[in-house]
Amino acid sequence: xxxxxxxxxxxxxxxxxxxxxxxxxxxxxxxxxxxxxxxxxxxxxxxxxxxxxxxxxxxxxxxxxxxxxxxxxxxxxxxxxxxxxxxxxxxxxxxxxxxxxxxxxxxxxxxxxxxxxxxxxxxxxxxxxxxxxxxxxxxxxxxxxxxxxxxxxxxxxxxxxxxxxxxxxxxxxxxxxxxxxxxxxxxxxxxxxxxxxxxxxxxxxxxxxxxxxxxxxxxxxxxxxxxxxxxxxxxxxxxxxxxxxxxxxxxxxxxxxxxxxxxxxxxxxxxxxxxxxxxxxxxxxxxxxxxxxxxxxxxxxxxxxxxxxxxxxxxxxxxxxxxxxxxxxxxxxxxxxxxxxxxxxxxxxxxxxxxxxxxxxxxxxxxxxxxxxxxxxxxxxxxxxxxxxxxxxxxxxxxxxxxxxxxxxxxxxxxxxxxxxxxxxxxxxxxxxxxxxxxxxxxxxxxxxxxxxxxxxxxxxxxxxxxxxxxxxxxxxxxxxxxxxxxxxxxxxxxxxxxxxxxxxxxxxxxxxxx
Amino acid sequence: xxxxxxxxxxxxxxxxxxxxxxxxxxxxxxxxxxxxxxxxxxxxxxxxxxxxxxxxxxxxxxxxxxxxxxxxxxxxxxxxxxxxxxxxxxxxxxxxxxxxxxxxxxxxxxxxxxxxxxxxxxxxxxxxxxxxxxxxxxxxxxxxxxxxxxxxxxxxxxxxxxxxxxxxxxxxxxxxxxxxxxxxxxxxxxxxxxxxxxxxxxxxxxxxxxxxxxxxxxxxxxxxxxxxxxxxxxxxxxxxxxxxxxxxxxxxxxxxxxxxxxxxxxxxxxxxxxxxxxxxxxxxxxxxxxxxxxxxxxxxxxxxxxxxxxxxxxxxxxxxxxxxxxxxxxxxxxxxxxxxxxxxxxxxxxxxxxxxxxxxxxxxxxxxxxxxxxxxxxxxxxxxxxxxxxxxxxxxxxxxxxxxxxxxxxxxxxxxxxxxxxxxxxxxxxxxxxxxxxxxxxxxxxxxxxxxxxxxxxxxxxxxxxxxxxxxxxxxxxxxxxx
Numbered sequence: 001x002x003x004x005x006x007x008x009x010x011x012x013x014x015x016x017x018x019x020x021x022x023x024x025x026x027x028x029x030x031x032x033x034x035x036x037x038x039x040x041x042x043x044x045x046x047x048x049x050x051x052x053x054x055x056x057x058x059x060x061x062x063x064x065x066x067x068x069x070x071x072x073x074x075x076x077x078x079x080x081x082x083x084x085x086x087x088x089x090x091x092x093x094x095x096x097x098x099x100x101x102x103x104x105x106x107x108x109x110x111x112x113x114x115x116x117x118x119x120x121x122x123x124x125x126x127x128x129x130x131x132x133x134x135x136x137x138x139x140x141x142x143x144x145x146x147x148x149x150x151x152x153x154x155x156x157x158x159x160x161x162x163x164x165x166x167x168x169x170x171x172x173x174x175x176x177x178x179x180x181x182x183x184x185x186x187x188x189x190x191x192x193x194x195x196x197x198x199x200x201x202x203x204x205x206x207x208x209x210x211x212x213x214x215x216x217x218x219x220x221x222x223x224x225x226x227x228x229x230x231x232x233x234x235x236x237x238x239x240x241x242x243x244x245x246x247x248x249x250x251x252x253x254x255x256x257x258x259x260x261x262x263x264x265x266x267x268x269x270x271x272x273x274x275x276x277x278x279x280x281x282x283x284x285x286x287x288x289x290x291x292x293x294x295x296x297x298x299x300x301x302x303x304x305x306x307x308x309x310x311x312x313x314x315x316x317x318x319x320x321x322x323x324x325x326x327x328x329x330x331x332x333x334x335x336x337x338x339x340x341x342x343x344x345x346x347x348x349x350x351x352x353x354x355x356x357x358x359x360x361x362x363x364x365x366x367x368x369x370x371x372x373x374x375x376x377x378x379x380x381x382x383x384x385x386x387x388x389x390x391x392x393x394x395x396x397x398x399x400x401x402x403x404x405x406x407x408x409x410x411x412x413x414x415x416x417x418x419x420x421x422x423x424x425x426x427x428x429x430x431x432x433x434x435x436x437x438x439x440x441x442x443x444x445x446x447x448x449x450x451x452x453x454x455x456x457x458x459x460x461x462x463x464x465x466x467x468x469x470x471x472x473x474x475x476x477x478x479x480x481x482x483x484x485x486x487x488x489x490x491x492x493x494x495x496x497x498x499x500x501x502x503x504x505x506x507x508x509x510x511x512x513x514x515x
Numbered sequence: 516x517x518x519x520x521x522x523x524x525x526x527x528x529x530x531x532x533x534x535x536x537x538x539x540x541x542x543x544x545x546x547x548x549x550x551x552x553x554x555x556x557x558x559x560x561x562x563x564x565x566x567x568x569x570x571x572x573x574x575x576x577x578x579x580x581x582x583x584x585x586x587x588x589x590x591x592x593x594x595x596x597x598x599x600x601x602x603x604x605x606x607x608x609x610x611x612x613x614x615x616x617x618x619x620x621x622x623x624x625x626x627x628x629x630x631x632x633x634x635x636x637x638x639x640x641x642x643x644x645x646x647x648x649x650x651x652x653x654x655x656x657x658x659x660x661x662x663x664x665x666x667x668x669x670x671x672x673x674x675x676x677x678x679x680x681x682x683x684x685x686x687x688x689x690x691x692x693x694x695x696x697x698x699x700x701x702x703x704x705x706x707x708x709x710x711x712x713x714x715x716x717x718x719x720x721x722x723x724x725x726x727x728x729x730x731x732x733x734x735x736x737x738x739x740x741x742x743x744x745x746x747x748x749x750x751x752x753x754x755x756x757x758x759x760x761x762x763x764x765x766x767x768x769x770x771x772x773x774x775x776x777x778x779x780x781x782x783x784x785x786x787x788x789x790x791x792x793x794x795x796x797x798x799x800x801x802x803x804x805x806x807x808x809x810x811x812x813x814x815x816x817x818x819x820x821x822x823x824x825x826x827x828x829x830x831x832x833x834x835x836x837x838x839x840x841x842x843x844x845x846x847x848x849x850x851x852x853x854x855x856x857x858x859x860x861x862x863x864x865x866x867x868x869x870x871x872x873x874x875x876x877x878x879x880x881x882x883x884x885x886x887x888x889x890x891x892x893x894x895x896x897x898x899x900x901x902x903x904x905x906x907x908x909x910x911x912x913x914x915x916x917x918x919x920x921x922x923x924x925x926x927x928x929x930x931x932x933x934x935x936x937x938x939x940x941x942x943x944x945x946x947x948x949x950x951x952x953x954x955x956x957x958x959x960x961x962x963x964x965x966x967x968x969x970x971x972x973x974x975x976x977x978x979x980x981x982x983x984x985x986x987x988x989x990x991x992x993x994x995x996x997x998x
Binding site (some may be wrong): 091092093094095096133148159162163166167169170173174177178185188189192193196197200201203204207208210211 | 889894895896898901902904905906908912913917920921925927928931932935936939942990991994995
C-alpha cells in the first residue's frame with residue numbers, strides 16, 4: 001500500500017490562496033445570511049462583492065502555474081496527477097479523510113467558470129429577486145453553492161470530493177423550492193432525490209476504492225497501479241452511474257428538464273453552467289483517474305449511451321414547445337458530446353470534453369439568462385406565444401440568435417470545439433463501433449442545428465404576438481450580467497487554447513496508463 | 516468471600532444515583548429546586564465519568580473478569596446519558612414550572628433512569644447489563660404517562676395508554692433477554708461479556724438460541740422492526756421531552772447492549788436481517804406520516820436500522836455503530852428540542868401543517884431543525900450526520916458487507932424525501948392554494964404567531980446545536996474518544 005505523507009506543495013501564499021477560494025464565499029454566505037431583513041439590498045450587494053472577490057481569487061490561481069515544473073514531470077514521473085499547488089492536512093484520519101485541495105489544468109477552467117457565473121448571478125439578484133423568498137437568502141445560497149462546486153473541483157481527496165459533491169444538494173433544492181415556478185416543489189424534490197441517489201452510489205464507489213487501496217488521496221490513486229481489475233470495474237461502474245445522474249446522461253436525465261423549467265433564472269444558470277459539470281469533471285478526475293481499467297472496460301457502453309443522449313436530446317428538443325425546457329433538453333444533448341469525448345479515452349477526447357464543459361457552461365448560462373429575461377417580460381415560455389420577438393425587442397432577439405448559434409456549434413464560437421473534437425476523437429479511435437458512434441454523433445450535431453434554428457424561427461421571426469409587445473429594452477444590469485458570457489463565447493471560440501492550455505500533459509497522463 | 520470494591524470506579528454511578536436521592540429529598544424537604552439539582556447532579560455525573568476515564572479502574576472483579584469495566588466507550592456513553600438527562604430536564608423545565616407534571620417525581624424518575632444508563636455503559640456482565648437496562652427503562656413507563664391536568668382541561672388518556680403499551684412490550688422483551696442470558700449461561704457457563712462465546716458441541720444450538728433471544732430482547736429497546744410497533748404510539752402519547760429521552764437515551768442503552776452481544780456472539784445474519792427490515796420499514800412508513808412526533812418516531816426506527824447494520828459484521832463494526840449512535844443522539848436531541856421550543860410547554864407535537872412558515876418566524880430554531888434533519892438524512896449542512904453515514908458505509912464495505920452498505924445508501928435516498936418535506940414546510944408560505952391551512956384549528960393559529968421560547972429550552976437547543984456543528988467539523992474527536 002502506498003500511504004501519502006501529508007505534505008503540501010507551493011509556498012504559503014499558494015496555500016492561503018487555495019484556502020481563501022473556499023473560505024471567502026463561505027464567510028460571505030454566513031455574513032449575508034446574518035444581516036437583518038431591512039438591509040436586504042445591501043446584503044445582496046455584499047454577496048456580489050464576496051462573489052467578485054472569489055472570482056478574482058480563482059483567476060489568481062493561474063499564477064500558481066508559473067512556479068510549476070510539474071508539467072514536465074508528466075509521463076516521466078510516477079504520478080499521473082501533479083497539481084500546480086496543493087494544501088494537504090489531515091482532517092478525519094479515522095475515515096481516511098485528508099483535507100487535500102489543489103488545482104491543475106483540468107480543474108482550473110471550471111474553477112474560474114464557477115467564480116464567474118456565481119458573481120454574475122449574485123449581481124443579477126441585486127437587480128432582480130425572483131418571487132418566493134428573501135433576496136439575501138437567495139444570494140447566501142448562491143454563495144454556499146459556490147463553495148460546494150469549487151470544493152468539488154479543487155478536492156484531491158476522494159471523501160472530501162464526495163462531501164463537497166453533497167454540499168450543493170440542499171442549497172440547490174432550496175433555490176428551486178423557494179424561488180421557482182408554480183410546480184417547484186415537485187421539481188425540487190425530484191432533483192434532490194435523483195441526485196442524492198447518484199451521490200450515494202458515489203459514496204459506495206469511494207469506499208470500494210479506499211478499502212482496496214488503503215488511501216483516498218487522488219494524487220496517489222490517479223493511475224491506480226495497485227487496484228485489481230475487479231475493484232476497478234466495480235468502482236468505475238458505481239462512479240459512472242453516480243456521475244451520469246449528475247451530468248446527466250440518458251436515461252438518467254429526467255430530473256433535469258423539470259428542475260430547469262421550475263428553477264429561477266439564477267438557479268438555472270448555476271445548475272446548467274457549473275453544477276452539471278461536477279458530473280463530467282468527476283468522471284474524468286475520479287472515474288478515469290482512479291479506475292482506468294474500469295473505464296476502458298465500460299467505455300463502449302458509455303459511448304453508446306452518450307450518443308443515444310445526443311440523438312434523444314435533439315429529437316426531444318425538436319418537439320419542445322417551452323423555451324426553458326428546450327434549453328434544458330439541449331443540455332442533455334451537449335453533455336452527451338462531453339460524455340462521448342470522455343468515453344473515447346483519448347487525449348483529444350478528454351480535451352474535447354474539457355472545452356465542451358466550459359463552452360456549455362458559458363453558452364447555456366447565457367441562454368438561460370436570456371430565457372429568463374424573455375419569460376419575465378412575456379410571462380410565458382410557450383414558443384407559440386413568443387413569435388416575432390425581432391419586431392419588438394431586436395436586441396434581445398439578436399442575443400438569443402447569437403447564443404443559439406453559439407450553442408449549435410458554429411465554428412469560431414465556443415460550442416464548436418467540444419462537439420467537433422468529440423466526433424473527431426471517436427473517429428480517430430477507429431473500429432466499427434467508434435466510427436458508427438462518430439457518424440451518429442455528427443448527425444446529432446446536425447439535429448442540434450435544426451432545433452436551434454427552429455427555436456429562432458418560432459421565437460424571433462414571424463408576426464409579433466401579444467405576449468411580446470411592449471417589451472422593455474435590455475437594462476444595464478442585464479447587459480452587465482450577460483456581456484462577460486457573450487465575450488467569452490467569442491473568445492473561447494477564437495482562442496480555445498485559453499481553456500486547453502497545458503491540458504495535453506494531464507490528459508496524456510490520464511490516458512497513458514490505459515492498457 | 517468478601518469482594519473488595521473500588522469506590523473510585525463507581526464514582527459515576529454514585530453521582531447519578533446520588534442525584535436521584537438528592538432530588539427526592541429536596542422535593543420532600545423544600546419542595547423546589549428539583550430541576551437545578553437534577554442538572555447539577557447530571558454535571559457531577561459527567562465530571563465523575565471524565566475523572567474515571569482519565570484514570571480507568573475496574574471493580575466487582577472475580578478471579579478473571581470484572582463486572583464493572585471502565586473502557587473509553589463506556590465513559591463516552593456515561594457522559595452522553597448524563598448530558599441527555601440534563602438536556603431533557605432543561606426541555607421539561609417550562610412544563611414543570613407550570614405544574615403540568617409534578618417536578619419532584621419527574622426529576623427523580625429521570626435521574627434514576629440516568630443511573631440505569633450509567634450502569635449499562637460500564638456493565639461487564641450480562642446480569643449487570645440487563646439490570647442496568649431495566650433501571651434505565653423502568654422510570655420511563657411512569658414518565659410517559661406522568662401528566663397533571665388543569666381543572667377545566669380535557670383529560671386525555673393518550674399518555675396512560677402509551678405508558679401501558681410501552682410497559683407491556685418492554686416487559687416481554689426483558690423476559691426474552693433474560694431467557695436468552697439464562698440459555699447462554701446454561702450452555703457455555705459464561706456471564707461476563709468478555710467471555711461470551713457461541714458454545715461448543717451439543718450445547719452449540721442452545722447457545723445460538725440464547726444469543727438470538729438476547730438480540731431480539733435488546734432489539735425491542737432500540738425499536739427494531741418487527742419489534743418496533745410500540746415506539747410511534749408511545750412517542751406520540753408521551754410529553755415531547757420524554758419522547759426525546761426515549762428516542763435518544765433509551766435507544767442508546769439498547770445499542771450498547773446489542774453491541775456487547777453482537778461483537779462476541781455469531782449473530783451476523785440475524786442482525787443483518789433486523790437492520791434491513793428496520794431501516795426499510797421505518798423509512799417507508801415515515802414517508803406517509805402527517806404528525807411531527809410520529810414522523811420523528813418512524814425516522815428514529817429507521818435510524819436504529821443504520822446503527823444495527825455495522826453490528827452485522829460483529830466486533831469490527833462496533834466502533835462504527837457506537838460512533839453513529841453518538842452523532843445520531845445529538846441530531847435527534849436537536850430535532851426534538853426544536854419541536855419542544857416551537858410548541859411550548861405541555862403541548863403535543865401536532866400536525867406537520869402546523870409548522871408551516873415557522874422557520875420564517877423563528878429563523879434560528881428553523882435553522883437548527885434544518886441542520887438536525889439534514890444531519891439525520893446524512894447531508895450537509897448536517898456534517899455530523901454525513902460523517903455518521905460515511906462511517907457506517909465505510910465500515911460495512913471494509914468488513915465485506917457491501918450489499919448491506921448498498922441497502923443503507925438506498926435507504927438514505929428514501930429518507931431524504933420526508934426530511935426534505937418537513938424542512939421545506941418550515942419555510943413554505945402559509946396557505947398555499949393547493950394545501951389550505953385549516954383556519955379553525957386553534958393549534959395552527961398559535962404556531963403562526965411568535966411563540967415565546969423559554970430560556971432553558973433555548974439554551975439546551977443552542978448548546979446541542981453548537982455541539983453538533985462543532986462535531987460536524989471535528990468528527991475525529993468522537994472517534995478518538997471512543998477508542
